[in-house]
Amino acid sequence: MACFIVPVGEAIVTTVIQKVVEKKEKKYGMKIAKERVLNWSQRLRLLNGLLWGGSILLAFEHIWHGEVVPWPPFLTAMKNPAAVGPMLHEMATIGVGMAVFVTLVWAVIMTVVELSATSMSEVNIEYTKEGS
Amino acid sequence: MWLILTTLAAIITTLIWYLKDPKNEYKLGLLALIFWGAALMWFVDHVMAYLAEGGEFFEINADATLLGISVIIVALMVWEITLFISDPKGVFKKKITK
Numbered sequence: 001m002a003c004f005i006v007p008v009g010e011a012i013v014t015t016v017i018q019k020v021v022e023k024k025e026k027k028y029g030m031k032i033a034k035e036r037v038l039n040w041s042q043r044l045r046l047l048n049g050l051l052w053g054g055s056i057l058l059a060f061e062h063i064w065h066g067e068v069v070p071w072p073p074f075l076t077a078m079k080n081p082a083a084v085g086p087m088l089h090e091m092a093t094i095g096v097g098m099a100v101f102v103t104l105v106w107a108v109i110m111t112v113v114e115l116s117a118t119s120m121s122e123v124n125i126e127y128t129k130e131g132s
Numbered sequence: 133m134w135l136i137l138t139t140l141a142a143i144i145t146t147l148i149w150y151l152k153d154p155k156n157e158y159k160l161g162l163l164a165l166i167f168w169g170a171a172l173m174w175f176v177d178h179v180m181a182y183l184a185e186g187g188e189f190f191e192i193n194a195d196a197t198l199l200g201i202s203v204i205i206v207a208l209m210v211w212e213i214t215l216f217i218s219d220p221k222g223v224f225k226k227k228i229t230k
Binding site for chain 2: 051060
């Protein structure tokens with residue numbers, strides 16, 4: 001019905017956060033720490049890509065199924081007062097589930113990338129010690 | 133069916149990005165993110181619908197297949213517009229400055 005609105009909301013928030021973080025990183029000349037692969041603005045850009053990309057395609061699917069229309073009130077469920085309740089329930093369950101799942105997958109990927117980079121840099125330090 | 137097609141598109145795009153465009157010059161990383169984002173969201177949608185209503189997990193019929201193909205076309209259009217705006221080869225910049 002309108003489950004994609006929840007990831008869209010999260011995408012708006014994370015995009016604003018990413019822009020603010022990016023500005024701060026530029027202002028203070030923050031560079032990526034030696035043991036880090038990505039700085040925070042780059043990490044948030046990946047999350048934004050997942051959220052915006054997914055939301056756009058989901059919005060298209062809703063248009064396909066006639067649940068979203070290009071004229072007010074845009075959501076067909078809003079026309080019928082009896083359908084508003086189920087729509088809000090769907091947003092609270094499936095919509096929130098989607099947003100949480102995408103964020104969890106992103107967090108796991110970022111953790112794995114950073115952990116593997118840290119272990120690689122430790123291996124390099126070991127090699128350097130042995131070599132010197 | 134659109135979940136299967138979108139996941140397939142995500143896997144193929146990620147592979148092409150890894151092999152041909154690791155520096156993300158042609159924004160294949162963005163296309164992969166678009167597909168993965170949608171695939172993850174539809175996966176949650178399918179699981180929750182399956183748990184709540186039961187029935188078949190995948191909807192396999194002509195309409196669902198057509199939707200899957202249309203979704204891929206929409207993603208490709210979004211990617212192409214972004215690519216042309218960034219213009220990594222400078223094709224449009226050259227045309228404008230001529």
